[in-house]
Every structure is written in C-alpha cells, then in structure tokens.
Amino acid sequence: xxxxxxxxxxxxxxxxxxxxxxxxxxxxxxxxxxxxxxxxxxxxxxxxxxxxxxxxxxxxxxxxxxxxxxxxxxxxxxxxxxxxxxxxxxxxxxxxxxxxxxxxxxxxxxxxxxxxxxxxxxxxxxxxxxxxxxxxxxxxxxxxxxxxxxxxxxxxxxxxxxxxxxxxxxxxxxxxxxxxxxxxxxxxxxxxxxxxxxxxxxxxxxxxxxxxxxxxxxxxxxxxxxxxxxxxxxxxxxxxxxxxxxxxxxxxxxxxxxxxxxxxxxxxxxxxxxxxxxxxxxxxxxxxxxxxxxxxxxxxxxxxxxxxxxxxxxxxxxxxxxxxxxxxxxxxxxxxxxxxxxxxxxxxxxxxxxxxxxxxxxxxxxxxxxxxxxxxxxxxxxxxxxxxxxxxxxxxxxxxxxxxxxxxxxxxxxxxxxxxxxxxxxxxxxxx
Ligand code: GLY
Ligand code: MN
Ligand code: MN
Numbered sequence: 001x002x003x004x005x006x007x008x009x010x011x012x013x014x015x016x017x018x019x020x021x022x023x024x025x026x027x028x029x030x031x032x033x034x035x036x037x038x039x040x041x042x043x044x045x046x047x048x049x050x051x052x053x054x055x056x057x058x059x060x061x062x063x064x065x066x067x068x069x070x071x072x073x074x075x076x077x078x079x080x081x082x083x084x085x086x087x088x089x090x091x092x093x094x095x096x097x098x099x100x101x102x103x104x105x106x107x108x109x110x111x112x113x114x115x116x117x118x119x120x121x122x123x124x125x126x127x128x129x130x131x132x133x134x135x136x137x138x139x140x141x142x143x144x145x146x147x148x149x150x151x152x153x154x155x156x157x158x159x160x161x162x163x164x165x166x167x168x169x170x171x172x173x174x175x176x177x178x179x180x181x182x183x184x185x186x187x188x189x190x191x192x193x194x195x196x197x198x199x200x201x202x203x204x205x206x207x208x209x210x211x212x213x214x215x216x217x218x219x220x221x222x223x224x225x226x227x228x229x230x231x232x233x234x235x236x237x238x239x240x241x242x243x244x245x246x247x248x249x250x251x252x253x254x255x256x257x258x259x260x261x262x263x264x265x266x267x268x269x270x271x272x273x274x275x276x277x278x279x280x281x282x283x284x285x286x287x288x289x290x291x292x293x294x295x296x297x298x299x300x301x302x303x304x305x306x307x308x309x310x311x312x313x314x315x316x317x318x319x320x321x322x323x324x325x326x327x328x329x330x331x332x333x334x335x336x337x338x339x340x341x342x343x344x345x346x347x348x349x350x351x352x353x354x355x356x357x358x359x360x361x362x363x364x365x366x367x368x369x370x371x372x373x374x375x376x377x378x379x380x381x382x383x384x385x386x387x388x389x390x391x392x393x394x395x396x397x398x399x400x401x402x403x404x405x406x407x408x409x410x411x412x413x414x415x416x417x418x419x420x421x422x423x424x425x426x427x428x429x430x431x432x
Contacts, residue, residue, distance in 0.1 A: 006059050009152035010076075010101055013057060018072045020141045027118035030132070031057070031068040032125030047197035051125040052328035053142065055240040059152075060094045062240070065109075069117070077103040079113045140342030143333040147325050147364045154412055156241035157326070157365055158421055160200075161410055163236035164243035165425035167192030171205070171232045172249050178225030181205045184232065185219050192236045200242035201330045203234030211248065211403025212373045214320060228252065229402045240328045244367050245422050246408030256402045259298050263372055266290040267407045270322070271368045271423075276415045280356045280366070281347075284322040287370045288314040288351075294372065295391075300399075303390035312350065313389060316382045317404075319375070321347070321354035323367040326410055331355055332365075364413045365421075373404025 003011075017029060033050040050062035057068055057076065067079040083091050093104060107113045114129060123132040124139060149157070170191030174184040185205045189196060196202070206216040207224065211231035228251050235243035250257045270287055291314040295301040301313055308314055325332035335356040336344045347354035356366065374396055382389050409422035 004097060005150075005152040005155060006098060007101060009150040010057070012150055014070070014076070016142060016145050017070050020138060021070075021072055023141065024122070024135050024138055025120065026122045026135055026138070027071065027120040028122070029070040029138070030114070030117070030121060030123045030125070030129075031070070032123065032127065033062045033064060033066040034126045036064045050240065052146075052240065052333070053124050053139075055328050056146070056153075058239070059096065059098050060239050061237075063091060067113070071118075075101060075103050077105060080104055080106045082106045082108050084108070137342060140337065141340045144337050144340045144342075146327060146332065147334050147358065148361055149327065149363050149365050149412070153241060153327065154363065154365065154419075156238040157243060157410065157412075158425075160236050160238040160241050160243040161245070161421040161425040162429060163192045163194070163238070164234065164245045165422065165429045167234060167236065168232060168245060168247050168426075169429060171230065171234075172247070175207070175227065175230035175249055176251065178223055178227070180219075180221045180223045181207055181210070182219040182221045183223070184230065185234075188232065188234055192234075194236055198237065200235050200237040200244065204232065204246075205234070206231045206403060208401055209403045211405075212375045212400075213403075214371075214373070226251075228256070229404075231403060231406055233406065233408065235330070242326060242328070242330045243410055243421065244326055244330050244369075244408060245410065246369055246406040248405045248407060250402075255298070256399060259294065259372070259399075260405050262294055262297070263370065263405050264407055266294065267368060267370050267409070268423075270370065271409055271411050271418060271420050274360060274366060274368060274411045274413050274418045276360055276362045276413060278360045280322070280358060280360060281351070281354065283360075283368075284351050284354055287322045288318065291318045291370065291372055299392060300395055301389070301391045307390070311386060311389065313382070313386075313391070315350070316378045316389075317372050317374070318370060319353070319373075319378060320369075320371060321351060321356070323369050323408075324355035325358075326365045326367050334358075360413045362413055362415055366411050366413060367408055368411055369406055369408035371404060371406040373406075374400040374402070375404070376400065 031054040033054045036045040036048050038045050048064050055062045065081045069077040122135040122138050167188035170187040171184050174187040204216050207227040210216045211229050230249045233246040235245050292305040292308040325335045338345045345357045409420050412419035
C-alpha cells in the first residue's frame, strides 16, 4: 500500500512520542498550541506563532487554543476551538487528506474536553492545566529528535526556500533601483507573499554601514541611489517551517565585491562539507580559519592565519556562530543537546554564540552563515586590547561604509553531497 509523505511523517512522530511515553511511564500527552497574548493595557494581540511541538503534527498553520492528545495505539485527537463570535471569521477546520488520520473534536471555550484524561498525563506547551503531572525530561526527550527532519518536513522547507528566494530577488532589484530599506522590505514581502507578521523572524534589511549591525531592526525610509551594499536576512514559512536566508548585494565591482566573491566561495565549501559525522564545532573552526585566510589575502590583516587564530582576530570580524538547526523555529530546539536525557554540550569561550554543537546527521537541516563585518565597537576593542593585531586600520576605515557581508544558506545534511535548499531555489527562481 502506498502512503503519503504526511502519513509517513505522522507515523514517525507517533513512534517517537510512544517511545517517550513508554520510557517515562506516561499514559497521555497534551500538546498545546498556546494562547494569544495582549499588548500591555491594550486589546490588540501580538502576532501568534503556535508552539512548535504542536505545529509539527499538522500540515497547516495552527491557531491559538488548539490541543493535541496523544495516547499509545490510538489515532491522535485534535481539540479544535469553535468561536461563536461575530467579530472574527469562523474558525473552520481545514479540509484535506490529513483529516482521515485524526479524531477531531470541536470544542467551545468552556467545554471540558480534558475531563477524562488519564492520571499520568503530561503537558507540552504554554500554560499547563492544573491536572497535569510534571514530567521532567519529556521535552528534552522529544526535542532531541526534532533535529532530523522527515521527507514531509524537508519538502515544506524546500517550498519556504523558494518563497524566500523570490523575495530576495525582488529585494536585490529594489536595492539596485535605489530604494529605501522600508521599500526593499516591502518588495521582499510582496514577492514572498507574506505580511511582516507572518515572517518566521523579523526581516533584517540593512544598507551600507547598517549591514554591520547583526540584527539591524529599523527600516529607513531614505531612498539612496548611491548605497553600495544591501545585507538582507529574511525568510518565509510553510505551515511553520522556516527558510532563513541572507544575501549581501553590491552595486559596484571594487575591493569590497572582490572580498564578497571570495567569501561566497568559502561559504559554498563549508556547505559542501556539511555531511554526516562532521562535528559542527569543527566546521565553525574551519569557518574561522577561512575568515583569517580572507583577511590575510585581502590585506586587511598582515598576520598569518595561525597567528590570527591564536589572537582571536577572526572573531573581531566574525563574532557569531556559523549556523544553527532550522525547522519550525528559526533557531530550532536541541542545538546544544548531547542526547535525549537533556545533557548539554555548551559552546566554549572561543565561540560563545555557537548555537549548534552537535555532530551532523543525515537529514538534519542547518544554516551555514559565515559573516565578515566591520563593526566599529569590535575594531575599537581589538585596538585597545591587542597592540599587535596586524590589521591595516586605514583599509578598515575605507571598508567600514560597506558595513559587512553575511551569506546564509539552508542545508539538508546528507552522507555525501548535502542538499543546498537555498542555492537550488536561486538556480530555479533566478529567471522566475
Ligand atoms: N536570521 C537569524 C539568523 O540568521 O540566525
Ligand atoms: Mn540563521
Ligand atoms: Mn538569518
């Protein structure tokens, strides 16, 4: 009998959770999507993103106050909120193949759908109800396995990549036409067909020196036909699964674009090296070595690669981690976990912001996002702390108005050749 990718996904999830229930002696698990939260003293709510542990089970974006009940050997149950309310559109149950694998129970706010749950019921999600027993260890147990994606999840991320890339291509055109950061962001949203509230994370759109602010959050309305650099870090989401893409675009062929092109080559090598069995810490170290090589070759730092590594010079220009797990959360869960017990392997002082310390496994989805920025605060710190830094300060001053470079792709780890979701999407959408 042939099965669908969603059906296989559901079978695998049921298997993972049943294993957890058996291991922890749990009779049922409730997964809660969460409730809407309000701005302080206001009647408007924050944009809602369902708890990823609940979202993972369904092939559409999950709304608030939706619950999943899992019991070993039974179809999963979906508690679907009914709203008797003329202020909002009715909350209809989405049609589709998925329905045949579920028991769907529509429930009003005061319905006691939880009344007959067994005594050993665990709760995953915000605001646990009073009847649940705390099961320390359940979250770590299920989070660890979320890193390896099913074919259904990978397909969602392919689709999210295509939408994200359409947005990036429109953003590039808007930049070259001299538009403002705000208009570039709007061009991105239009082409990727989403509102700002639907983005998997707030899109970062920085022109010139703003490219040196890692999480630059403003959107200037100033148009500038002479802006030299655009750094855009923005993605799209497919029923919760994210793409997380960064591109740095330039206007002129010059010293900065030469650096960017070499950085692109280095980034692609790191992507190709993202194969099963590789420790991500080692890949981060390879990235630091790559940055040191670029600094030396482009005459930004006269020290050798080895000398730079000893003095932590690459970290002045590349202060963040090489990447992270990607999934329903942009920085997906479990990046520091060693195993299902929740034991952690934290990053060391040389790479304090590394979000992924695990050894790569087939079908993990990760980002590879080296950066090289001219951040005034870090350059000043280097000057103050390290008199033999070997850096050409006048060259750095010349490059500062360009801000910096980040190139970020989304990679499906394989045993041999990884699947680069981002590059494939660019190749197919370039002439879209
Ligand atoms: N967009 C956030 C990140 O790249 O990690
Ligand atoms: Mn990222
Ligand atoms: Mn990003």
